[in-house]
Amino acid sequence: MTANNERADWWKQAVVYQVYPRSFYDANGDGLGDIKGVTERMGYLRELGIDAIWLSPFYPSPLVDGGYDVADYRDVDPRLGTLEDFDAMCAAAHEAGMKVVVDIVPNHTSTEHEWFRAALAAGPGSPERDRYVFRPGRGENGELPPNGWKSTFGGPAWEPVGDGEWYLHLFAVEQADLNWGNPDVHEDFKKTLRFWSDRGADGFRIDVAHALAKDLDSRPLADWPDDPDQGEPGDDNPLWDRPEVHEIYREWRQVFNEYEPARFAVAEAWVVPEHQWMYASPDELGQVFNFQLSNAAWFADEFRTAIEKGLAAAEQSGSTTTWVLSNHDMPRHPTRFALPQVRSSVHHQLVTDWLLRDGRTYHEDRELGTRRARAALLMELGLPGSVYLYQGEELGLFEVADIPWGALEDPQALMTTHGDAIKGRDGCRVPLPWRAVDESGDFGFSAPVEHEAAHLPQPEWFAQFAVDVEEANTASMLWFYRRALGMRSELLTATGDTSLAWAGGYGDQVIAYERPCAGGRTLTSVTNFGEGPVALPAGEVVLCSSELLAGRLPQDATAWVVR
Structure with missing residues (x-):
């Protein structure tokens, strides 16, 4: 472990x-x-x-x-x-x-869940239906949905069940929303x-x-x-x-x-x-x-x-x-x-x-x-x-x-x-x-x-x-x-310290931050989004996502430096 x-x-x-x-x-x-x-x-x-x-x-x-x-x-x-x-x-x-x-x-549950099957069988106003979000439809015989809400997956968010009531499904029609008031x-x-x-x-x-x-x-x-x-x-x-x-x-x-x-x-x-x-x-x-x-x-x-x-x-x-x-x-x-x-x-x-x-x-x-x-x-x-x-x-x-x-x-x-x-x-x-x-x-x-x-x-x-x-x-x-995962465990999570300090002096095309790491040292992470290579801080480069260019960090690369 x-x-x-x-x-x-x-x-x-x-x-x-x-x-x-x-x-x-x-x-x-x-x-x-x-x-x-x-x-x-x-x-x-x-x-x-x-x-x-x-x-x-x-x-x-x-x-x-x-x-x-x-x-x-x-x-x-x-x-x-x-x-x-x-x-x-x-x-x-x-x-x-x-x-x-x-x-x-x-x-939501599947409409194949035993609760939903029971809700359909029990009918309007039943305790079984109250476990889901059922509402009467609009229109003379409930033929229209309660409102115009849309499903996240497309189409209406209401589905009729044939007795004037509709159930809510914010996702697929086979995913009936539960009533968390029950x-x-x-x-x-x-x-x-x-x-x-x-x-x-x-x-x-x-x-x-x-x-x-x-x-x-x-x-x-x-x-x-x-x-x-x-x-x-x-x-x-x-x-x-x-x-x-x-x-x-x-x-x-x-x-x-x-x-x-x-x-x-x-x-x-x-x-x-x-x-x-x-x-x-x-x-x-x-x-x-x-x-x-x-x-x-x-x-x-x-x-x-x-x-x-x-x-x-x-x-x-x-x-x-x-x-x-x-x-x-x-x-x-x-x-x-x-x-x-x-x-x-x-x-x-x-x-x-x-x-x-x-x-x-x-x-x-x-x-x-x-x-x-x-x-x-x-x-x-x-x-x-x-x-x-x-x-x-x-x-x-x-x-x-x-x-x-x-x-x-x-x-x-x-x-x-x-x-x-x-x-x-x-x-x-x-x-x-x-x-x-x-x-x-x-x-x-x-x-x-x-x-x-x-x-x-x-x-x-x-x-x-x-x-x-x-x-x-x-x-x-x-x-x-x-x-990278091994080094994270060895250098960072082993300390239990979750603090972070931003490292300045790199310009707006670089993200650089410092973390306390094992052995009382400091790890600096530098990510270069800019077009030109950037200089790295003093210390040992323990891991880099790309090869350095004459000791400098190229574009679209991150280096970890420990000192």
Whole structure:
């Protein structure tokens, strides 16, 4: 076990690796990654040097939304394994010195959940329906939706059930929103938190944490705006980031504190930075995802602002912040950095436009994207707080833009029309390549020789990024990740000191900061966004993302200097 994981508050400085189980490793040959696959690759994860693994949903699910449509919160999807497989995986992780974080999806259930089936059978006004957000429709016979709210995935957010009532689904139509005003919902989720904690889970990632509390009764539904903005929180927003949501997490904190050490949670809450700290407070979840870094385009001022906001939110919460470059919901960052760079306010649309045209709209400079990704990693790893990595980023994988429309699984692709089509998130969810040359044709993703095709098609260029290729090349991204993570543990997290001071004198195209490190020394991280090379401070250059030019740091590079 790492020195960091010996602490009760290990999560405050952890490196957490997100496993998207269906695309990690397929142990039984059905084309889907599974729990046994995670166990079989535990040595790979240990060698990478992470502190914890975070498992995206592995529960029974129709898989309309990649498992985020949960049919049973206290079981394992039979296609992914059994509860005994989860126990074995958890034991293997703990034996390897790693913690386990599981995904909880509390805003909605699958429409295949036993509660929702009971709600449909029970009819209007029943206790069963009160567990969800049902409302009568407008019109003479309830034939019109209660209002014009839109689903995040496209189309209306209300679905009729044939008896004059409609249910709310902020996401896919198969994901019915729960009513968190109902005590049954509260008690059932506390039962779920205890269930997985008792089986060895050390923490939780909370999906759509800012959406649970809703206001549908303070005014007529038809009077609310058709599109309440997630970025506009507060009493006037009926759906997002309402003050009442924090009562739920204070209740959950009491459950977390029943355990020794206390469990923690990290909130996926797309809220304004000024509100992040509430989710991360010691009285609530403990941490919240800071997406500022992943929203930044490759400009020094955008990254500097993202870091400043993350540190400020952490100080306000009394916790530590998190740093994220990629996850299962966004295009991979080497691709984002490889495309033409425009300000973040429009960069997302540029990337979406590139995806919609199968990667043919703009030139993807992969050499540049790789160089920037290496620089971004080193800059990120030096920061105080926790770092969340997404599977495959340690291989330097790029987004797979040219998945045929007919092969896509993301509900965004299925629910949007050609006029406002969104290709979705499948390009970052393609199964990992483990072997470049493999007779099975899926780069070693499936263990058996005879197996079903991988659930998403892998491109031929994956061969260049296969694990066995990168393990044989000491200049590869995989080797760089292993060195950087090892050095972070040795120099920074071992001290327990989470302070940071900005280093001046570099100009506005350089991000430089100092951290106390092991042995009473100081580590300076310098990232050069400018066109010309810059001088480094005195000391030993212990790691650099690119080769130095006559001792100077080139453009799109980061160096760590210890003195």
